[in-house]
Amino acid sequence: MLRARGYSAKNWLTRYFPGEDHSENAWARRLNIPLKFLLREKGKKGKCCAIFVR
Numbered sequence: 001m002l003r004a005r006g007y008s009a010k011n012w013l014t015r016y017f018p019g020e021d022h023s024e025n026a027w028a029r030r031l032n033i034p035l036k037f038l039l040r041e042k043g044k045k046g047k048c049c050a051i052f053v054r
Contacts, residue, residue, distance in 0.1 A: 002012060015033065020026045 015030075017026070017030065020030075
């Protein structure tokens with residue numbers, strides 16, 4: 001489904017964090033991942049993240 005919408009390894013990265021919850025503390029430990037993508041310099045290749053937790 002994502003490939004059909006134009007997403008590939010160049011613009012999408014899924015990360016899984018086993019044992020992490022959905023708390024503010026857990027997000028604080030990994031917030032840098034999506035921020036690096038969103039705030040990268042225009043024109044530079046970046047990866048987007050979806051973060052899944054149990």
